Amino acid sequence: MEAHKPLEKPDPYAALRYREFRSYLGMRFFFTFAYQMQAVIIGFHIYHLTKDPLALGLVGLCEAIPAIGIALYGGYVADKSEKRGILLKIFSCVFLCSLIMLVVTTNRMHPYVPVDYIVPIMYLMVFGIGIARGFFSPATFSLMAQIVPKKLYPNSSTWNSSSWQAASILGPAVGGLIYGFYGITATYCVILTLIGIALICIFFLRPHHPTYIPKESIVKSLTEGVHFVFKNKMMLGAMSLDLFSVFFGGAVALLPVFANDILNVGSEGLGFMRAAASSGAVITMLAMTRFSPMNKPWRNLLIAVTGFGTSIICYGLSKNFYLTLVFLFMEGAFDSISVIIRSTIMQLLTPDEMRGRVSAVNSMFIGSSNEIGAFESGLTAKLMRTVPAVVFGGSMTILVAGITYMKTKGMMKLTLQEINDQQN
Numbered sequence: 001m002e003a004h005k006p007l008e009k010p011d012p013y014a015a016l017r018y019r020e021f022r023s024y025l026g027m028r029f030f031f032t033f034a035y036q037m038q039a040v041i042i043g044f045h046i047y048h049l050t051k052d053p054l055a056l057g058l059v060g061l062c063e064a065i066p067a068i069g070i071a072l073y074g075g076y077v078a079d080k081s082e083k084r085g086i087l088l089k090i091f092s093c094v095f096l097c098s099l100i101m102l103v104v105t106t107n108r109m110h111p112y113v114p115v116d117y118i119v120p121i122m123y124l125m126v127f128g129i130g131i132a133r134g135f136f137s138p139a140t141f142s143l144m145a146q147i148v149p150k151k152l153y154p155n156s157s158t159w160n161s162s163s164w165q166a167a168s169i170l171g172p173a174v175g176g177l178i179y180g181f182y183g184i185t186a187t188y189c190v191i192l193t194l195i196g197i198a199l200i201c202i203f204f205l206r207p208h209h210p211t212y213i214p215k216e217s218i219v220k221s222l223t224e225g226v227h228f229v230f231k232n233k234m235m236l237g238a239m240s241l242d243l244f245s246v247f248f249g250g251a252v253a254l255l256p257v258f259a260n261d262i263l264n265v266g267s268e269g270l271g272f273m274r275a276a277a278s279s280g281a282v283i284t285m286l287a288m289t290r291f292s293p294m295n296k297p298w299r300n301l302l303i304a305v306t307g308f309g310t311s312i313i314c315y316g317l318s319k320n321f322y323l324t325l326v327f328l329f330m331e332g333a334f335d336s337i338s339v340i341i342r343s344t345i346m347q348l349l350t351p352d353e354m355r356g357r358v359s360a361v362n363s364m365f366i367g368s369s370n371e372i373g374a375f376e377s378g379l380t381a382k383l384m385r386t387v388p389a390v391v392f393g394g395s396m397t398i399l400v401a402g403i404t405y406m407k408t409k410g411m412m413k414l415t416l417q418e419i420n421d422q423q424n
Helices: 019-050 053-080 083-105 115-147 150-182 184-202 218-231 233-248 251-262 266-288 297-317 321-349 352-367 369-384 386-407 416-423
Strands: none
Touching (some): 019 083, 019 150, 019 184, 053 115, 053 251, 053 369, 083 115, 150 184, 150 321, 233 297, 251 266, 297 386
């Protein structure tokens, strides 16, 4: 009899062994670093000028409206176009918007740009970044599937999300510290440098020609992507669950209010608060390269969303800065599990020729739910004050998870292999 071969241990660095994937991660890391820095200083600067929590919500709305409005078309373009060229145009647009915000916020421009004009100009630039983002998600989602083998999708999704979260740790912390010690002009200079590095990383990617050549009208092509998502129960369920949980759990947009008015820790403390959630996320994601949550993905997804809502409630009720950091850490940890499960399900169930359009639908469901959730949090904070608004959002997130559990009990025991078999 032949001796049984020992089972090979999964290689946690498998996707990283592909040079092009490393360039892709570098691009995502530096762009996200700059994006997160910009997000934290835009929020704090606008709140500093207006002292209005609703103004923070409007930042999210200005980005969400164009991102949602252009998303389906962005997915169509991503499917039928060469990916590297799209990314170069996207990053150039973001660079230009950031450059304009640098100019209008610098002290030397105050004699020429009245303070009353600064906030509207910043809203307009955020709107421009939202347009670019409508193309960014479909392009990167479809590109990643072309640079790693299908069997490495779970591993590449984990590293991709870990890279994003690592940048999300450094971005808010570095942005808050530079803004606090050196001012907004220095912060924008660093942001522009990071976007420039991300642009350089794109040149290390090979041109990837489209796997989809449209033979029908754009309307029919877009409709195919929407129909594909809506007829796939698990994909639609994952998107819907994340949409409503993030919508009601968008309390992170109110962190400037907590930092400035409740905990009194200023922009430096705000940077650490934003980084705490991302720290929990990246540490959890690194652990998941060895301990995958995909053994019972739907069950684990519901547990993660429930933990996410609970952490939000605790963060809203906390009056201690260090305890708040702990709860934000937990929020990021639970959110990262949700991200890994959802992104892996999407990669497995989406045909190559539809990745851009499916990612566009996902962007409409989830990619902009953070910004719409930020608007919801800003509006509820305006109506019922900050702390009750955060507690309300966390409670609604738990309620959404409970309702989803009651309606999807049959999916609780599905394994990753069973999900993969649905495609085949």
